[in-house]
Amino acid sequence: MTDYKDTLFLPETDFPMRAGLPAREPDWLARWERLGIYDRLRAGAEGRKPFILHDGPPYANGHLHIGHALNKVLKDFITRSQQMLGRDARYVPGWDCHGLPIEWKIEEKYRAEGLDKDAVDVVDFRQECRRFADQWIDVQREEFKRLGITGKWDKPYLTMDYHAEAVIADEFMKLVMNGSLYQGSKPVMWSPVEKTALAEAEVEYHEHTSHTIWVRFAVQTSALEGASVVIWTTTPWTIPQNRAVCFGPGISYGLYEVREVPEGAKMDAAEKVILADALAESAFGQAKVTAQRLRDVSADELGALTLAHPFRGVEGANSEWDFDVPMLPGDHVTDDAGTGFVHTAPSHGDDDYQVGLKHGLPMTYNVLEDGSYRADLPLFGGEVIVKPDGKEGGANVAVIKQLAYAGALFAKGKLKHSYPHSWRSKAPLIYRNTAQWFAAIDKPLDDGMNEHGDTIRARALESIDRLVKWTPQTGRNRLYSMIENRPDWVLSRQRAWGVPLTCFVKKGAKPTDPDFLLRDEQVNARIKATFEVEGADAWYVQGFKERVLGNLHDPDAYDQVFDILDVWFDSGSTHAFVLRDREDGSPDGIADLYLEGTDQHRGWFHSSMLQACATKGRAPYRGVLTHGFTLDEKGMKMSKSLGNTVAPQEVIDQYGADILRLWVAQSDYTADLRIGKEILKGVADSYRRLRNTLRFMLGNLDGWSEDERVAPADMPELERLMLHRMAELDGIVRKGYDAYDFQGVFQALFNFATTDLSAFYFDIRKDALYCDAPDSLRRRAARTVLDLLFHRLVTWLAPILPFTMEDVWLSRFPSDDDSVHLHDIPATPSDWLDEALAERAKTVRMVRRVVTGALEAERRAKTIGASLEAAPIVHLTEAQAQIVTDPATFADLCITSGVTLSTETAPDGAFTLDDAPGVAVVFARAEGQKCQRCWKISPDVGSHAHPDTCARCSAALG
Structure with a gap:
């Protein structure tokens, strides 16, 4: 017999079956940096509506844990998807740099060296804290980038930048001027260890x-x-x-x-x-x-x-x-x-x-x-x-x-x-x-920003109720009750590393005296201008009081306050020096979204709300999205002592960052998320199945030419059904990404890829793709659908699996200057939707399921080895027969060599399924010989120009 294997149009692709993500992902990161993807997107975003996800700053004092990875990956899903949906999605990562944890580390170092912190010049001590934070920012930046997080990494925001310190001080001085700052003696939560x-x-x-x-x-x-x-x-x-x-x-x-x-x-x-x-x-x-x-x-x-x-x-x-x-x-x-x-x-x-x-x-x-x-x-x-x-x-x-x-x-x-x-x-x-400095949250403010209330608390509660969208809605209730019942904000800390409370008090005056605090806009302007150039360290330099009071006030009449601000005031002020002041900030200084863990209702969401309501008159965000905490596989809280922690780098080293990202996408992040070895194995298996679908597409698009394209109206029903499914999915994906429902988006796409495509459409159309003549309508239509699928499936998945989708994109479109991440999700014509066709397809697929069930029973009984050996008799109701009308087309759908359709009563013993009423299948063998090219069995095999082939294959050989 003649071997026709070389005449088949078998898939060809360089896209590897094995991903090799841990080794290959760093090359894509380097490529994106070389291409300047993020900056190119910003440069080309003119006319697009901005979307601003404001980054809650992590603390710069250690390697990332799995909670950091969860948070940053979710943010990346959002910025990437919003960009590909047509927005100008800007993302400026930031870091919290001041505060006790860093100061504590430097003190530990001093104790180990036998040094007395109090004997060290405060500016020198602060500089050491700054260097410590700088070191960890560099470490964490690379760890975040390794996760595939896109953003302005070369110019992040840091709360210890001189401009940031100047703005934080300026925001504090607004409290001095609007009367909400006061010194009071009242009990506060106090750490005797940290003093x-x-x-x-x-x-x-x-x-x-x-x-x-x-x-x-x-x-x-x-x-x-x-x-x-x-x-x-x-x-x-x-x-x-x-x-x-x-x-x-x-x-x-x-x-x-x-x-x-x-x-x-x-x-x-x-x-x-x-x-x-x-x-x-x-x-x-x-x-x-x-x-x-x-x-x-x-x-x-x-x-x-x-x-x-x-x-x-x-x-x-x-x-x-x-x-x-x-x-x-x-x-x-x-x-x-x-x-x-x-x-x-x-x-x-x-x-x-x-x-x-x-x-x-x-x-x-x-x-x-x-x-x-x-x-x-x-x-x-x-x-x-x-x-x-x-x-x-x-x-x-x-x-x-x-x-x-x-x-x-x-x-x-x-x-x-x-x-x-x-x-x-x-x-x-x-x-x-203790004597501390407080922000009075119930004192009426005369600052001309009373649209949403005249006190900090009133503005915050009004913002929570009317100005902010909460996802999930329970976040609204939680923050509302916290702010409704909270006391005044303790702003002062008795430490050294931070932005000082830039204010002066009159010597001999009592806190209740009207002239106790020095209120002078000229003095404030001098402080801010100095901080812009020298940073907050300037406050601690000998003679600073004389410099800023100068010819305005008698320096000897005032004491300088040396407490530092609560670091939550620092991070709460970020809206001012990031959203308001940066060119890539928000046009109105308000973020579209803040996204952090549920603990931040008492942290960053809370402090940002209070701080902005004090100085801006309203919340600094329009939306708040919260995620749960990470637990081990048994639902236990992770701790080093239990040995159940999962470090992001360990997952990346074994599986790659895309697997870690896929774990996030497959999880319900609104609740606590579990992670561990067995869970990651399951995620990796899902990834492998999805990768096989993508590889099939690439292989069968080899040599694609625009000349092959078939208009939807000229396509067979099966292809038009795939167009309908794509149009349906496009709506699901867009709606899901806008609702931050990444689990829903991925589940829809995964089910489509593995069920509708791999187990149905690809399985059916392999025969046409491999065996039909290149110019046949059916093969051209199938390849057209594959092309349309490619552009959608790859861009739909790119926000979730950026490394893999870049690999897929470049495998088809090799380029030194292009990236899937420079493209939007393509528009999908609404006229691809065909509800009538989809309704008929439900019946067709139900009947097909009975046929495949009958054939599987014969295969288990060793009656046949492959479905092409069969030509079953399918008994239908009259209504079903009005839909399943063409035996040849239906045989292709069932991957059999033939099929007989009948409306006669099925004999006893016919194969049926309980959930497919009216359908019964009687097994019958296909008659004729096996085509040595396509393996279908047909009576006409051997009667054509090419030996041992059917009519279709003989014609395809020419």
């Missing part, structure tokens, strides 16, 4: 074991004299600062008499105590005593009581606590836990502080910045609450012992609970009263 105040966004909660104590406060007046009010607290160290006890006006209280006490207990059997009824039993159980309720104690009675501090009259107390302790009503008091009474230390808790403000309670200053008591505090001077290593000091135990000695300790225990820690040092925090 600075922390914002809520810098706090994380971990399990912690605390001392719990039940303490008697003796009643000094009224008919209840001789009884004690019992409080409960988990912070014994705050007892020396107690100035009141609060009760809940709506809570039921009782007077109880102790009846039985354990041997050796410092308690009288007839002792009387007042407790909330709901909590009395648990309190007595903790004290290991029994008691009897004597009577109700009303809220009016409680409000009239005066108590003695537990350390009143104690030997060695030097009268420090010889004052009356009032009983005060408090809405924050509950009977969920404790005793129903809340020990109140206004210097060490926000609820306590608010009660203190309302009732004029005095503030205390017993606790120093390192978490120790002031040295001259009687009984406890020098005791430490939290030691420099983050471990508990002796203050709690010292207080508990003194309470026991004074006979005030009713009971004690331990409690494991969630407790605030510094997210940097991981050490426990305390509430501590």
Whole structure:
């Protein structure tokens, strides 16, 4: 027999079956950099509507983790897809450079070298911090670029750039001028280890074991004299600062008499105590005593009581606590836990502080910045609450012992609970009263920007409700409730590396005095101009105060503030020096989108909102999109101690960045995402299947010429069905990308590529592509569809798989100057949609499914080896027969050598499927001989000019 293999039009392509992504991706990165892809897109974007995704700055102090990769890949999906949808999608990456983590690293280095940080010139110290940040920016930049992230990498924004520092200072000075800045003494979250105040966004909660104590406060007046009010607290160290006890006006209280006490207990059997009824039993159980309720104690009675501090009259107390302790009503008091009474230390808790403000309670200053008591505090001077290593000091135990000695300790225990820690040092925090600078978020602002409210809070809430689109919508609720209930913003930090609070205060003036703060636009302008040239370091150079006050004010009349700004104010101000000031910023200084993890509702989304509302009058963004956290395969939080972390570089080294990006695309990023070895294997398998589809297209487009193109109207129905599917998908892809539904986009494209194309269209049309004559309408139409598919499928997928789609594009269109990423997604004609054809196709494909099922049963029974050996009889209903009309065409669809269509009743035993009513298939063998070129079996094989061929193949051979 003649071998006709060389006469077939088999696929030819240099596109490799194996991707080799880890080795090949760096070459594409170098190519994109050489071509200047990002800048060329910007240069050619005239007339396009801008789309600005403003980058939330990562912190410049370590290698990237998988959360960084998730975040940046999602941003890249958006910027690439918006660009290819016809927008001018600008993306300026940025870094957060100031703050405690970097300062802490330099301090660690100093400690290791035996150096004293305080002995080093502050400017030299800041310069070392700057160098540290610079080093990590370079490292992280390359790691981000390796992920295939497109952006203005040669000119990112840095919060430590001189212009950025000048703008941050200028934004702060707007608060000075509009009256929202004030200095107040109030309790703030304080890190004794880092010796600075922390914002809520810098706090994380971990399990912690605390001392719990039940303490008697003796009643000094009224008919209840001789009884004690019992409080409960988990912070014994705050007892020396107690100035009141609060009760809940709506809570039921009782007077109880102790009846039985354990041997050796410092308690009288007839002792009387007042407790909330709901909590009395648990309190007595903790004290290991029994008691009897004597009577109700009303809220009016409680409000009239005066108590003695537990350390009143104690030997060695030097009268420090010889004052009356009032009983005060408090809405924050509950009977969920404790005793129903809340020990109140206004210097060490926000609820306590608010009660203190309302009732004029005095503030205390017993606790120093390192978490120790002031040295001259009687009984406890020098005791430490939290030691420099983050471990508990002796203050709690010292207080508990003194309470026991004074006979005030009713009971004690331990409690494991969630407790605030510094997210940097991981050490426990305390509430501590200090003089800090605040932004008043409820003070009316007279700044001419009151369209959305006249206070920071009002503007923020209005922005959240009316000006911002939230994805998912739950993000709106979360931020709204946070801002609705938050206190004033603590702006000051007692550290060195950051932008200083560029303000001056009048010597001798009180914070409440109208001239306490120097407010002068000329001074502010000088500060900003100096920072533009010299950076914020200039603030710390000897003589700076004299330079900027100069001939405007007497420098000796003012003190210069040396606290630094909360770094969240830095990152919250980025809209001003990126969106507003850069040429590639936003035309109106507002971003289309901020995209970060859900934790940023209390972080960057939050600080950006407050900062912009204070200085711009509204939110700096129109949209906020949030993603979940990354977990291991079992749903556990990743940690180095558990050994379950997945580093981006490890995935890239094994699989390539496109596999990591595909993991992101296949995941529901709105929830927490899992990643691990088995998950990545599954992702790699999906990639392999998709790559095979693309390779088939490339191979069968070899030698394509525009002369082959067939107009849609002249195409067979199968090709027109593929055009319909492309038009459908184009709508799905565009809508999905605009909705940031990358999982939906990829799933639609993957199902199309593997089901509609590889398992259906390609499988059917292989015969025509390989065996039909080059000028046959069917082959030309199929190749036309492949060409149209190529341009769409490759550009649809390019935002998700930029390396692979570049490989596919260049395999077909080799060029030294072109890239798939320089092209938009092509427009798809709406008249390709043919709903009537699609509806008929559902019936055809249903019937085909029954045929392939019948043939598979014969194959399993070893009756046939290949479907071309069959010519089945297909029984249809009259309605189905009106749609499936052409046996030859339907045989091609079923990949059989023939088919007989019948509307007669099917015989018993015919093959059927439950979900294909009316269709039955009876197996029959194809009659004739096998064509040695196409392998179809036909009676006419051997009767043509070319031996052992069918009519079609003989004609194709000429």
